[in-house]
Amino acid sequence: MVPQLLLVKRLCLASGEYAAQADPVAAGMAISLLQDAVELYVWTLIKERNVSVKDQSGFLANLEALQKADLTMPFTAKLQELNRARVGFKHYGNLPAPSEAEKHRIYAEDALRQAMLDHFGVSFNDLSLIDLVADAPIRDLLRIAENQINGDALTDSAVSLAHARSLVFGLTRKYLPTVDRKLGGMDRVLNQIDGVRGVSPFAYLTEYLGILREASLAAMFRMPVEDFAFLRLALPSGFQTGDGKWHFNHTRSKYTEAECRRAITAIVNLCLNMQARG
Numbered sequence: 001m002v003p004q005l006l007l008v009k010r011l012c013l014a015s016g017e018y019a020a021q022a023d024p025v026a027a028g029m030a031i032s033l034l035q036d037a038v039e040l041y042v043w044t045l046i047k048e049r050n051v052s053v054k055d056q057s058g059f060l061a062n063l064e065a066l067q068k069a070d071l072t073m074p075f076t077a078k079l080q081e082l083n084r085a086r087v088g089f090k091h092y093g094n095l096p097a098p099s100e101a102e103k104h105r106i107y108a109e110d111a112l113r114q115a116m117l118d119h120f121g122v123s124f125n126d127l128s129l130i131d132l133v134a135d136a137p138i139r140d141l142l143r144i145a146e147n148q149i150n151g152d153a154l155t156d157s158a159v160s161l162a163h164a165r166s167l168v169f170g171l172t173r174k175y176l177p178t179v180d181r182k183l184g185g186m187d188r189v190l191n192q193i194d195g196v197r198g199v200s201p202f203a204y205l206t207e208y209l210g211i212l213r214e215a216s217l218a219a220m221f222r223m224p225v226e227d228f229a230f231l232r233l234a235l236p237s238g239f240q241t242g243d244g245k246w247h248f249n250h251t252r253s254k255y256t257e258a259e260c261r262r263a264i265t266a267i268v269n270l271c272l273n274m275q276a277r278g
Contacts, residue, residue, distance in 0.1 A: 002127075004044040005116060009127050010272070011037035012109055017222075019101040027101035028089035034108040035059075035086040038079055041112055045071060045119055059083055074114040078107040130264070133271045138167050142264055149260050158255040159248050161263045162235040166246070168270055172217050175277075179209045221273040227266040234259055 011033050018030035042062050046053055051069045053062055060083065063073055073079060082104045088094035113124040130146065133139040141164040148157035184206040190196060218228040234255075236248040 002122075003131075004040060005120070005122060006127055006129060006132055008037045008041045008044070008112060009124060010129060010132060011040065012105075012112060013129075015101075015105055015108075019098070019105045022098050024095035024097065027096045027098045030101040031082065031085045031089055031096060031104050034104055035082055037112065038073075038082065038108055041115060042066065042073065045115075048120075071119060073111060074118065075107060075111040079111055082107055129268050129272070133268060134275050135167070135171070135271065138164050138267075138271060141167070142267060145260065145264060149257055149264075154255045154257060154260055155250075157260045158235055158250075158263075161260060161267065162238045162248050163246055164267055165231050165235060165263070166238045166240070168267055168274075171274065175220060176213050176216060179206050179213065181206070183209075221270055221277070223266070223270055223273065227262075227269075231263060231266055231270075235263060 015030040015033035015037070018026040018033065021027070039059055039062075042059065045051070045066060046062060049069065049071055051065055051071065053065045057065070060080065063076060063079065066073060067076075085096055085100065085104060089096060109124075116122045116124050116127075128143075128146065130139060130142045133142060141160050145157045145160035145164065148154070148160060184203045186202040187200045190199060190202070214228055214232070215225060217223075218225045236250050238246055238248045240246050
């Protein structure tokens with residue numbers, strides 16, 4: 001049951017990325033994802049409670065079946081309105097206004113929050129998308145970081161997150177190679193030429209190519225550039241020595257809970273988007 005509820009939450013959160021865009025097509029995508037989230041929840045409840053429904057029964061019929069089984073979904077009228085909006089977009093090409101997507105996002109999320117508490121005693125906020133991360137070492141580090149946040153060990157959490165970030169960024173090499181550090185070293189050779197002093201074009205080129213690589217990765221995995229930059233700059237810097245040990249350097253003395261939780265969200269989203277590409 002919990003894996004299905006995690007997917008429900010994932011779909012709901014993914015819809016927010018589209019709902020935030022001032023674009024009617026994106027608004028339609030948001031509404032479709034929200035309907036998918038609600039429909040998945042309804043099916044999960046039907047299966048978990050052994051509610052009898054006909055084969056290939058539709059969404060509205062399933063809502064009615066739940067009501068007859070005394071498992072009514074909260075805010076049913078709003079969910080029916082969401083379904084009509086989805087049908088209008090998906091089947092008839094009716095483009096909703098961006099404000100409609102945000103309205104339905106609030107409707108659906110309110111309904112799912114209440115439904116999970118009513119039917120399963122599960123808090124929507126407490127469902128951790130960390131469990132959807134496939135890479136075990138990264139997933140374990142994120143869990144450790146989350147526990148450290150809850151224990152107010154924010155510096156330790158920042159280190160765990162920096163470690164997780166390093167492992168995730170390491171996985172991106174399969175998509176785009178990193179810039180060879182030897183390129184920047186060519187400045188030393190250049191400055192040995194008679195009449196040449198204090199120039200560093202290769203260092204600039206190395207930095208510039210690194211920025212282009214990161215921007216390309218952010219676009220590839222549909223990650224906001226500001227989140228990508230946040231992971232680079234807000235957490236401790238890390239490096240791995242030849243013996244396999246990781247070392248982390250702090251650029252400041254304190255980290256906030258909001259920063260650590262934002263890092264968890266950004267890393268999880270990046271992992272899930274990478275998993276989607278395979």
